[in-house]
Each structure stands twice: as structure tokens, then as C-alpha cells.
Amino acid sequence: MNLDWAWIQRNLAMIGNLLVDHIILSVLPVLIALVISLPLGFLVFKTKRVANVILAFLGVIYSIPSLALFVMMPLILGTKILNPVNIVVALAIYSIALLVRSVVDGLRSVPASVKQSATAVGYGWLRRLFRVELPLAMPVIYAGLRVVTVSSIALVSVAVLIGSGALGKLFDLGFGSFFYTPIIVGLVLMLALALVADALILLIQRGTLPWFRKRRTA
């Protein structure tokens, strides 16, 4: 038979383990990327012309398909192919490539008049950065954060082709035995994970940026 819901019951432990693996493999890179992208993005924003070179470089990295990057990681890191570090680092690099751009765009979107007013009132550059520029840039950064989080969750499963992939292993299992149940379970869990993560970030955004209501639709 190609569909057997009782299979889920028999394999709850395995499914649970894969889910936990998946969460770790997708959330860790995003957290790492966030920590790195904020200061890095700020630095890039400060350097006007070099900024474009860096952004172009990051754009190139971003265009490399994730599977290719997973396979090339052992080369750069000296790890073995099954090592989960490959996935975490590769996804972190992607997320940085996107988030740095978000940080730069966000900072660039702060109107000059607002910055001048802050200076006029007596804010030093550091205080202005943290009290004025960054908060105003946050909506764009949050948008980027939601994109990289949802993307990472989906991309972890691609690593199945090289032997890892967390919940993606359910696709492998189902495909190998002409068995739909694991595939559906994998899809549902991943989509649910993405939904929850996206909603969580949105909630945090609403909580930390109370003045920003839904004026932009994306």
C-alpha cells in the first residue's frame, strides 16, 4: 500500500528526532548570520563605493545553488561530507549574503532629514545609530530575517542528496519505497515549521517596533 497513516505512529521517535535536527540545522545558521550581519552590514553601509563591490560579491555567493555550496564546504572547512557543520556554515553564508543587503538597504532608507534632526538635537553618531537609524532600519531587516529563516528551513532538506538533510530523509525514505506517507509528513512538518517561524518573527517585530504598522504590504 502506498499510504499508511499508522506508519506515523510506529515511527514517532524517528520523526521527532529528525524534526529536532531540522530545527537546529535551520535556526542556528540564521542566528549566526544575524549576529554577523548587523555589524558587517553597518560597516558596508559606511563605505560608499567599496560597499557596492562587497554587495556584488555577496550577490555572487547568493546565486550559487545551496547543494553546490554544501558539497564545496568540505573543501573550505576541511570537514567530512556528512558533517552537519557543512550545512550550518553554508546556510549561514547565504543568510549573511542576504541580511547584509537588508541591513544596508534598511540603513540607506533612513531619511537624511531625520538623521540631521537627531544630530541637531545633540545625538552623537553612536547614539543616533542605536536610537534612530537602526530602529528605522529594522522593518527592512526583519523582512530579510523572515526570508532567510523560511528559506533555510526549506534548504536543509536538499542535503539529503549527500546523506544528511534532517526531515528531508523522510522524502528519501518515501521515494525509495513508493510510500507517500513519509513524504507528506515531511512536507507538512516543514511547512508548519516555516509558518511558525515566520509568525514568531512577525510577533517579535510587532513587539519591538510598535510604531510600525502594516503600511508596506511586503
Added chain:
Amino acid sequence: MNIFSYLTDPANWEGPAGIWNLLLQQLAYTAASVAIAAVIAIPLGIFIGHTGRGSFLVIGVSNAARAIPTLGLLVLVVLLLGTGVGPIIGVLAVLALPPILTATAAGIHGADPEAVHAGRALGLSERQVVSKVEWPLALPLVISGLRSSTLQVVATATVAAYSSGEGLGRLLITGNATRDYPQMFAGAFMVAVLAVVLDILLGGVGWLASRHASPGRRTSRSRGASPRGETIDQPA
């Protein structure tokens, strides 16, 4: 161990399983899927962008599409419909659609309102407003959507080898099964090169289009969105 040993052996480039052939297969799948997606998404995007109806659909679709694990979808479709070229292009086209749709709708919708009003004031019919005013202004964004879409498809086509054995992904799978890292690297390297080259080519086309669309006035920038801003979709 020489990482490049598989790439530098000329025997690996010829024949039905040679790198050249696999590369061409991947390109063919990509071109076909993006073309099919464009044929559907561009007219739909123009309609949504111009009339403003269904814009919620566009946002929802593009956000949801990012969350789809392409391998899962591929595997499901292949089990249901078989490994033919048709089902695989079908899946790829479905994945290629959202970026093009979003970009087209955004481009048409965001076309400089002054130009649109001027067009109407001059007596242009609605159809002419779209074709002569909105479309040229939207073109750079549409091309950026095609660019995102192409990257997404190239990446997914790599994964498609899992079910069909075609395309550069085959080198990754066979290399992994036979512990031949140079072969895996060859596959990964060629996929990366393909993606980067396509990205730069389409980036260049987009740049030319934006120069042509509004010389002296950079429309896409003035909207506050960078050319890729609206259509950020991670290629798989």
C-alpha cells in the same frame, strides 16, 4: 587529492553522461521551465499590477513558495506522474512562477504614476497605457524576476537528477555513491559556474533594460526597492 581531477580529464566531458551533455540538459530544463512560467506569470502579473485586483494573492504565493522544499515536491510529483520530462518541467515551472509573478505585478503597479497619468491624459487607451507606458517602466523589475526565477530553477534542476539522472546533479549523486569526491566537486563546481554566469548575464540584461527604460531617472531605485529587493527568493 586533486579536487579538479574529474574536471580536467577530457574523457569525462564527452559522451551521453559527460559534463557537456549534463550541462546542456540542465540548461534545457531551465530554459523550458522559465519560459513556460513566464508565459503564464507575465500576463497574470500585468493584470494584477494594472488593476490592483488579486494583489493579496501575489504576496501570499511568493511567501509560501519560499517555504516549499523542492525535493519533497519533486519526489511527490515523480511518484504520482512518473519520471518523464513533462512532470519534471511541470514542477520546475511551478517553482519558477512566483518570482516572475511578483516582479511583474510590482513593476506594473509601481510604474511612475505621473507617466501613467500623462499617458491617459494624452488619450491612450488602457491597453496602450499598459503596453506603451507601464510595461517599459516595469521591464527592469520583470527581468530581475526572471533572473531570480532562473536561479531558482537551475538550483532545483540540480536536485531533479535525484529522480531522473539527468543534469549536473547526476555527478553529485554518482560521486556520493561511489565516494568519488572529485566527481562530486565537478558537479558542484559546474552548477555554481552555471548559476553565476546566468546571474551575471541576466543582471547585465536588466541593467541595459533599466538604462533604456528611463535614462537619467532610475525608476527602480526611486521606488525604494533595490532591483532584487522585491523578488528575493533563495535558489534551492
Added chain:
Amino acid sequence: MKIKQSLLGVSLGIAGLLLAACGGSSNPLSDASSPQPSQSGSASGAQGAPVVVGSADFTESKILAEIYSQALKAKGVDSSTKLGIGSREIYIKALQDGSISAVPEYTGNLLLNFDANATATTADEVEKSLPAVLPQGIKVLKASPAVDQDVYVVTKDFSAKNGITSLEDLKKIASTSTLGGPPELEKRAYGPPGLEKIYGAKFKAFVPYAKYPPKISDLDSNKIQVATFFTTDAVISEKGYVQLEDPQSMILPQNVIPLVRSDVADNADAVAALDAVQAALTTDDLVQLDKKVDSERQDPAQVAGEWLKSKGLA
């Protein structure tokens, strides 16, 4: 301006990759289980250390691994399993570096793996030739009468239409046909190289299939004309595929045999447990067990346990 900067960015990227490539000297595929570089074999089974039984990716291997492991436990030898490691090339390395200490194997292909020019042809000859070719520290225990061969098949229609019933017949149609099999088959002695050397059949193309469903689907729709399976696979009888004869014994007899590290071979209890399993196992058992897992979606560990109970071994 943008183009110049893009090109600069790209060149930096490529330079980075190339630099990294020059630095990479160790093979990322050389260790099946990354965090465990143990040399002495922490999973050796000596002095009460658990025997870790590994398996390949396919169902039967997983079932056998479970049977071995549970049989060991029943005889008081601590054991665990590590299923689905990958192809032979991968799990042999795992065996050698100690991340697993036993794995169910098949006599013929095992022999060919270490001695591609082996001349043994009968089951006995193959079993006797094994100890001599195995690397240091690895031994085989007793072979079982249970057999599971690689087999080349064609569809009933294709066989009838082209008169193909044996590997000898393949040279008639090979140049216009495509062969499908697991990725690792492409270079193996009983794969395309063997077909060409022994039967004079050179196929137009080889398509690697990591999984059965697309292979079955493509065979049925004539996208490929010849495919390889295992003789115990349920799909052969379900679909009525014609198994091609092998008059020149290109494919050696494949009796199930445990491949173990020396310390497991020195452990009398472990050997006794596994020998008992081997004696009790029949080809029909393999067919039934495979069907339970593949067609009925039962759990390998469960069906292994039931089989052992039915034979009084657990």
C-alpha cells in the same frame, strides 16, 4: 560602474574558491561517520564492548543487520545497529576504522570487491577464496545457504519481442539500448565493464538510479530496456520481469555472510549467535522478510525480531 564592481566581486569569489581548493588535501568522503575517528575500534565487541552492526541502504541489508544485532543481544552480547550507511565502498571503510564492527555481506560481490580477477565460480569456491583477499583485521564468518543475487531483467514484452532470455542475448540489442542500475554499478566488475568484457554487450548509455520507483517506472515505459535488481525483490514477481540467465557466471553466487572485525570473530558467544542465524536463514525467508518491509511497510527491527522468535533464536 555596477558591472566593474560585479566582476570584481565575482573574481574575488572565484579566487577564494580556488585558493581553498589548493588547500584541500584530505578526502571529505573518506570517513563514513564523521565524528568518530577511532583507530582501535571502540565498537569491537571484545570484552563486552557493544557490537555495532551496520547496513547498506537497501531493505534486506537493514533487516539482516537487525537480525544479527538482536541475535547477539539474545545470546548476551551487547549490540546496536547503524542502518543505511551507504554502498559497499562506504561501509567497508566504516568497518575498517571501527565505527561499525559487523555488517551483513554477500560472498560473490565481496570477493570481487577485493579481487576483481577472482576465478572462483561456485558458492563453495567463492566462500573459500574470501579469507585470503580480506584486508587486515577483517574476517568473515560462516556463509548461509540463503542467496540474493544481482540480476539483470527485462520486461516480459521486451523479452518476447527481442528474444532476450540470457545475458548472451544482450549483445543483439545493447548498442541501441539503455541500462539502468544503482550508481555504483557503473564501474563494478559485474556491471557494464563485465557485460562488455564477458558478453560483448556495450550499452548505448547507463542511467544511475539511487531508488527503485523511477527505475521501475522507466523500465515499464521503455525509457530504459534493461535494469538490475536483486533476486529477492518482490517487484520482479509482481511485474513479471524476465530474469536473464548468466551462463558464464559473471555474477558470482551471493550467499549471505557476516563480515566482522577480528575482535568479533574472536568472541565465541558472538560467533555462536551469528552462526546459528546463518544456518537457519533461507532464501525464501529473505523474500518474505523483504516483502513485509517493502510492500507492507513494516519495521525492519520488528520483522527481524519476529523471524528470530519463529526460529527459536531469540
